[in-house]
Amino acid sequence: QNETRKKLLMIFTEANGDWVSGQNISEKLGCSRTAVWKHIEDLRQEGYELEAVRRKGYRITKVPDKISGNEIGLGLQTERLGRFIHFEESVDSTQKIAHKLAYDGMKEGTIVVAEEQISGRGRLDRKWHSPKYTGIWMSVLLRPNLPPPKAPQLTLIAAVAIVQAIEEVTRLQPNIKWPNDILLNGKKIVGILTEMQAEADKINSVIIGIGINVNQQLEHFPEELQTIASSLLIESGKTYTRAKLIQVILAKLEKLYDQYLQHGFLPIKLLWESYALSIGKQIVARTITGSIKGVAKGITDDGVLMLEDKDGKTHYIHSADIEM
Ligand code: BT5
Known part of the structure; x- marks a missing residue:
C-alpha cells in the first residue's frame, strides 16, 4: 500500500504538473483503473488536490504543506x-x-x-x-x-x-x-x-x-x-x-x-x-467546585485570575473555564 503510494507520487513528480493518463498510471503501478482511482482518492484525503479530466487523466494542482x-x-x-x-x-x-x-x-x-x-x-x-x-x-x-x-x-x-x-x-x-x-x-x-x-x-x-x-x-x-x-x-x-x-x-x-x-x-x-480579552468585563468562571460570576480584575503576579463578585469580594481563580 505504502509502496504504491510512493510510486504514484513519483509518477506525478516526474510529470511535473502535467497530465498523466489513468491508463499510464495503471500500467506503471500494475493495478486496475478502479484501483488507481482509489489511490487518487487516498491522496485527496491526505490534502493533495488533483484534477481529473476524461481522456486527459489526472494532474496534481496542490501538494500539501508538510512539516519535517x-x-x-x-x-x-x-x-x-x-x-x-x-x-x-x-x-x-x-x-x-x-x-x-x-x-x-x-x-x-x-x-x-x-x-x-x-x-x-x-x-x-x-x-x-x-x-x-x-x-x-x-x-x-x-x-x-x-x-x-x-x-x-x-x-x-x-x-x-x-x-x-x-x-x-x-x-x-x-x-x-x-x-x-x-x-x-x-x-x-x-x-x-x-x-x-x-x-x-x-x-x-x-x-x-x-x-x-x-x-x-x-x-x-x-x-x-x-x-x-x-x-x-x-x-x-x-x-x-x-x-x-x-x-x-x-x-x-x-x-x-x-x-x-x-x-x-x-x-x-x-x-x-x-x-487579554476579559479584563474589566463581566464573566462567569466555571470551576470544578462551581460557578462564580463577576468582573475580571486582572491576574496576580503569579498569573492567578482575580474575579470581583457583586458584593465586592475578590475570588482567586487558579483553574476554570471562562464564559464572557
Ligand atoms: C485546550 O484545552 O485548549 C488545550 C489544547 C492543547 C492541544 C495541544 S496539541 C499538542 C498537544 N498534544 C495534545 O494532545 N494536546 C496538546 P481546553 O481548554 O480543555 O479546550 C478543549 C476544548 O476545545 C474542546 O472541548 C473543544 O470544545 C475545543 N476544541 C477541540 N479541538 C479544537 C480545535 N482544533 N480548535 C478549537 N477548539 C477545539
Missing part, C-alpha cells in the same frame, strides 16, 4: 528551544511522547511535533481535534528551576509568545482568553495545555502542549466546533507555512522564557494583560 524535522531546524533562530526535534507523521498525542522523553532525561528545549494526533488532548481529558497536515500539534519540554506552583505562569508566557508570533507572521491580531485560549474574532484558534512532572518543591519538567489551527477550512472541523473554532486560513483567507510559524513561536518563547527566568513574571504580566 529538517524544515523546522533549517533557519531556526534559537539556542535551546527546538534544538532537538522529535517528529512523527501520526501520534496519539504529542504530550504523551514528550512526557516519556522528559522522563527519559531529554534536555530542555526538546520539541515533539506531529502531522496528526489521533487522540489529541485538552484540559480535563477533553478532546483536541488535530487533523492531518493542517495545524501545528507540538509539545515543548522545559526544565525551569522553579517551585511547582509557578508552572501555570508558563501557560501565560506561551500564550504571549504565540500571539506575538501569529502577529508577526500573519499580521492578524489575536487575543488571549484566560488561561489558555487564543481567539480571533471570538473564535478559538489556539489551545495550550501545560502539564508537569514535579517533586514536592521542585519542577522536574514542564510540557507545554500547543495546538494551532492554521490551514483548516471550516468544513475540516466537526460540526460541534464550527461555531466556536476557527483557523488562520479562515480568518485571513491565506495559507501559512507551518514550519515557519513554529520557528517564530520558538524564537519568541525562548526570548520571553529567558526574560522570565531572569526578571520574573512582572514584565510578562504586563504584556499578557495587553493582549
Whole structure:
C-alpha cells in the first residue's frame, strides 16, 4: 500500500504538473483503473488536490504543506528551544511522547511535533481535534528551576509568545482568553495545555502542549466546533507555512522564557494583560467546585485570575473555564 503510494507520487513528480493518463498510471503501478482511482482518492484525503479530466487523466494542482524535522531546524533562530526535534507523521498525542522523553532525561528545549494526533488532548481529558497536515500539534519540554506552583505562569508566557508570533507572521491580531485560549474574532484558534512532572518543591519538567489551527477550512472541523473554532486560513483567507510559524513561536518563547527566568513574571504580566480579552468585563468562571460570576480584575503576579463578585469580594481563580 505504502509502496504504491510512493510510486504514484513519483509518477506525478516526474510529470511535473502535467497530465498523466489513468491508463499510464495503471500500467506503471500494475493495478486496475478502479484501483488507481482509489489511490487518487487516498491522496485527496491526505490534502493533495488533483484534477481529473476524461481522456486527459489526472494532474496534481496542490501538494500539501508538510512539516519535517529538517524544515523546522533549517533557519531556526534559537539556542535551546527546538534544538532537538522529535517528529512523527501520526501520534496519539504529542504530550504523551514528550512526557516519556522528559522522563527519559531529554534536555530542555526538546520539541515533539506531529502531522496528526489521533487522540489529541485538552484540559480535563477533553478532546483536541488535530487533523492531518493542517495545524501545528507540538509539545515543548522545559526544565525551569522553579517551585511547582509557578508552572501555570508558563501557560501565560506561551500564550504571549504565540500571539506575538501569529502577529508577526500573519499580521492578524489575536487575543488571549484566560488561561489558555487564543481567539480571533471570538473564535478559538489556539489551545495550550501545560502539564508537569514535579517533586514536592521542585519542577522536574514542564510540557507545554500547543495546538494551532492554521490551514483548516471550516468544513475540516466537526460540526460541534464550527461555531466556536476557527483557523488562520479562515480568518485571513491565506495559507501559512507551518514550519515557519513554529520557528517564530520558538524564537519568541525562548526570548520571553529567558526574560522570565531572569526578571520574573512582572514584565510578562504586563504584556499578557495587553493582549487579554476579559479584563474589566463581566464573566462567569466555571470551576470544578462551581460557578462564580463577576468582573475580571486582572491576574496576580503569579498569573492567578482575580474575579470581583457583586458584593465586592475578590475570588482567586487558579483553574476554570471562562464564559464572557
Ligand atoms: C485546550 O484545552 O485548549 C488545550 C489544547 C492543547 C492541544 C495541544 S496539541 C499538542 C498537544 N498534544 C495534545 O494532545 N494536546 C496538546 P481546553 O481548554 O480543555 O479546550 C478543549 C476544548 O476545545 C474542546 O472541548 C473543544 O470544545 C475545543 N476544541 C477541540 N479541538 C479544537 C480545535 N482544533 N480548535 C478549537 N477548539 C477545539
